Amino acid sequence: MSGSPNPDEYAPRILVFSTINISDPGIDLAGSRHLEYPATVQTMAVPCSSGLKPSWLIHALDSGFDGVFIASDGEECAYLPDCAERTSRIVSEAQAEMSVRGLHSQRLKMAAVCSVCAEPFAKYMREFSEALKPLGRDSSAA
């Protein structure tokens, strides 16, 4: 996957976990507005970011993704009033496991993305992709 108009340039592969009702529509809106971000960003929607298992985040990195981004519901979650805290705990657990396994903590990011956060999302993706480049493809390098 080139993910970049320049095929020689390394483009980190990023898996985004979005939420069906909040952040996924925001990501849709980014596309509807043709706000470009690297094509190496792929999205998987779940109902709520508090339902993500830390093991899935690790599994994504193990499977070849260079970075995982959780586009969380934040304060807007329609299900859980403490969604932001729950998702933060999931990220902390995953990062603890990543540390044990020598995975760089910067490979996992989380930010609240609202249903109209098109521009912030595209910006997050461009920035995250740039931040991952110096880490290289070998996700086991700390």
Next chain:
Amino acid sequence: MSQADIPEAAAAGQEGGQPQRRIGVYICHCGGNISDYVDVAAVRDALKDEPGVVVSESPVFACSDGTQHDMIDDIRAQHLDGLVVASCSPKLHQVTFRNVAKRADLNQYAYTQVNVREQDSWAHPHDLAGATEKAIGLVRAGVAKTRLSDPLEPLVIQTVPRTLVVGGGIAGLRAAIGLADVGIQAVLVEREPKLGGWVAGFGATFPNDASGAEEVAGLLEEIRQRRDITTYTNAELTGKSGTFGDYMVELTLHRDGSDKALSVNVGSIVVATGFDSYAPDDGELGYGIQGVVTLPQFKEMVDATPSGQLTHAGRRVRSIAYIYCVGSRQGAGGNEYCSKYCCTATIHASLQVGGIDSSIRQFHLYRDIRAYGTNELLYNASRDAGSTFLKFADDALPAVATLPTGGLGVTLVDVLTDSRELTIPVDLVVLVTGMVPRENRGLVGVLKLPVGSDGFFNEIHPKLRPVETVVDGVMIAGCCQSPRTVGESVAAGLAAVAQSAALLKKGFAELEPLVARVNPEKCIGGGECLTTCPYDAITSIEWDARTIASVDPATCKGCGGCVPVCGRDAIDLLGYTDQQMRAAIEEMISTSEPVKEPVS
């Protein structure tokens, strides 16, 4: 393939004793929206040999009637037990293709929609190779989810036959009446002290000269006659909880300097909050100079002068220049849209002026006249009545100044008259101001309304789902969506009525059965999950002489918040099981293409 071939074919693909799935995959061109930026044929071919994929096609429009019939034929002829469509956002067509599955007697939850438009082709228009490979990964992940899907049936909830209408302009008023007429109670809230919105302030309006004020008065009388409509002025929607079909909304009533809170149970919400008129900057086309007014100010002036002389600031008006497209079609960074109603509204007002005093000279300075449909007849009538139309270029706006001799001078280069510069002395300049989105930050926050780049609210689909939003059960109607005429706003209000009726009249709604499920073999009754669910959906039960957790499917909201809490991985969210998520992740990243080495 004949039916007799199926067992053999299925047996050949068995994995671990399980018969292999028979999945149909359809990658949509979306008439170029996808295929212009993604090599759809390459995606189709890449999926052909995926385990379990029996059909891999790439229709021009997956949502067309013809393709839907083809899918049903394929499901029946090929005995498919899974369906994957890679097209637009699930918000748009998930229901469409679930219905295709249902019509072909295939369990609708064996269908997976893969978004390769909003989240692929439209986001990567300059990276065909990258977008194509991304699509292959996304579709493979979709196939993996379908491959591991279980047949499920929707959960049924009772719906509340009551709709909240936010905004008491003409679209909201007409919607409230329509709701009551189909047997749905309407609760209407209006932020302002009076109902009626913009139209209540209008005299004669196009296309038929009907008085806006009289039309609104008629609607208010109709509302008074209907017991099923409750209206609140000086009131705002300030909170919302619950789910579609059964929302609890919080209203704040501003009463005599204090606020009163009111909770109302509703099944759906119609937002009809209207527009604001563009306010020119000081100095913009002479705005601020005595005698330069906006279209709403001019309309008020004309409506207040039924016959005789038209006057402004105590002086008789003998000549008027109208400058069109003020605040609309501004180019990048500004209001790029056409406000649509203002050409005809101005032409109509100029005909009113002719009726007041036919001696008034009227000059229309325009970029393009968009008096579409039968409004063209008003345009013709205006010219026949003596109005002069002069066209200026997009990049050469007219200039407005006070003349040394008094009065106003409007200078333009008329591209229809040998591009000569003209200065027209007039008594009054009307800036034909367009519509801008109304400030509704609080409401947007409460309802999570999707706001477009132009500031207006976004419907799911401008043609096929013109009043629905991505928020289930929340609809938008009228000028809060985009500039439009009174008739078009009312039509949208009534479309929202029809949509509310479709949601609520059955008395029940079907909810996703994608709820949490405890694996009793794995659960050891550790209890971490029992306190994690704010809806108390998880309880302890006795099972096989052991205490284990159990999820009540009717109470569970399907968030999955309990899933990561279990230390034994004993809880799965249906549709997002551990097995499905892991398989989808693996398929998404797998690629037949060599991966480039990182730049060290």
